[in-house]
Structures are given as structure tokens and as C-alpha cells.
Amino acid sequence: MPEGHSVHRIARQFDQHFVGRRVAVSSPQGRFASGAAMIDGHEMIESRAVGKQLFLAFDSGLWMRVHLGLYGAWDFAGEVTVDATLASASGRMGQTNQRGTFLEAYEDSLHSIGAPRRTRLRMAESEQLEEPETEWPPPPIGQVRARLMTEATVADLRGPTACEVIDDAGVARALAKLGPDPLVDRGTAGQRRFVENVRTRSAPIGQLLMDQSVVAGIGNVYRAELLFRAGLSPFLPGRQVPTDVAKALWDDWAKLLKRGVETGQMLTIDGLRGEAYRRALAFRADRHWVYHRTGEPCRRCGTPIAMEIMAGRKLYWCPTCQPG
DNA sequence: TGCCCATGGTAAT
């Protein structure tokens, strides 16, 4: 599922290709038919991401709120922005599964950074470039909950946890449930809220980082990786996390989120160069310190990475580097 | 082909 960085990238696609345009909204699958009718034909005036939620504003005063959940995805077709070298390269990598082809795709993708072009792009937990369609508009494939269409671009939403039309008060209610997001709550205000949220709760920090009311946008990957980077035990109660450690956690999240939005990948190992960097882009197994590495040797100390279920989700950590 | 798993979250128990 998309953690926060993906949703910010999706919001940017809407900002660049839908905001300022009239949008035809429909529900090919039918389950969003009444919501679609409320905003169909109106101009999109704003695209905003907060944590893992996307808010699209229309000139009628109504908003579309979308949460992708575990399986959701947006499929863009037509004119979209392709700026993630890795996204495109790894996408084609996945189709061919041959490293040589990956390198060719990587080199090829360097030419298209930031350039709007006609293609198809799947935006979910990862991004994948696909062959451009020949028919326009492209026929919806599978269960498309919502279709948003301008003259140049189609966005198909499938499998979301939440997809609804709400008013300003509804947006306010949704935002009130969310903790700070570094790309929304800039400066020290967001950091202050985060530190207070952590240090007033007794739940373990590994659980608090996944709590969207404590901090918005962190998922299971970033949770594990942030704790490793901080050398922090996932089991330390929030109120026992020193203030300077909590501040540093927030700053590191802000740094990783920014990197994720720029690259389209959850790159949590710093300083990768050359082949190691390209491998990390192409292969998830080469991308993280501890996430999804149960039993494998810690990249820093060699201790087998541990895993246990915390609050229903798999938690990964290094018992030596993150003592407690 | 079919089963398991997944980067979420909510509601029921």
C-alpha cells in the first residue's frame, strides 16, 4: 500500500493535469455512482495530500476524499508527468526480470524526467509505466470505482478503502483525525505536535509511529526503517522517548518522505552509489535495513533481523542495533 | 490454477 510519499506523488499528478480543468466523473463499477454525480462536470480547484489521504476540491464546494488502503491504486492514462526515473525503470524491470534490460530502461528513463507525455502509469505502492493505449478514452479495465477524465488525461481508481464526496466540514473532520504531515505542517509546528503526541502516550513507539493520529503518512516500511535508523527499540513506551530523540525521529521522517516524493521509492539506506543505488531502485530486497528481512543478517552488525506481530502488523528490528 | 501474502483501516467481538 502506498505510504505517505505515494499519495503526495498522486496529488501532484492531479495538481498538474486536473486542477484548473473541468472533470468528467463517473463510476464504471457503480459503487461511486451517487458521489460521482455530485461532482461530475465541475472544475477541480485543488489537490491536497495529507498523510495517506487525498483530497480533491471542486468549484461546487465539494471534495472527493480517497484513501487507497491496502490494495487501492490510481491508473493514469493519456497526458501524465513521468519524473521518477526509478519508477519507470523498475516498472519495466518487473516485466522483463533481466538486469541488462533494467539498465537500458534506466538509461532510457533519464530522458523523460519531468516531461509530461502520453503513456499509462499505475500509481500505488510502487509505480509502473505501461504501454500507451491506442483507444481514447481507454475502456475501463476491471473494477473501476471512479473515473476522472479531462480532455487529455484519465485517472481510474480501483480498490480503495475510502472514496466519498464530502463538504468543508467533512474535510475538517477527516483532518482532525490526522497527526502532522511533514509536507503539510512545515517548520517546527509539526515537529512540536509530533513530540507531544509521542511523549504523552504509553504505547510503544513502534505502535505510535503507525498511529495516523500521532503522525500521518508512516506505514509499516517507514516505521521499521525509521526506528532502525534511530537505533531505537520499537518497544520503548512513547513517554520514555527522550525529547531530542523524538525530535530527531520527526526530522528523519521529513527527510525520508521528501526523498520518497522525489524518487517514488522508499529508499531508507543513505549514501548508495552506482550499482548499489540502481539495485536498490530495482529490487526491494536491496532497499531496506530491516523491513522484510526476518532472519537475514543485519547490514550493520550481522545479528539476525527479528520479527514479531505488534498490533496486528509485522514489526522488524535488529535486537543489537535497537536494544531495549 | 489456486493459495498466500501485502507498504491499511474499520467495525465487530
Place this chain on the structure above:
DNA sequence: TTACCCTGGGCAG
């Protein structure tokens, strides 16, 4: 805690 929503990829057979 568990069930469930709902989709796609990986992998065993």
C-alpha cells in the same frame, strides 16, 4: 484480537 474489505504479485503444484 479477529473478520473483513478488495486487488495483484509471487509461488507451489
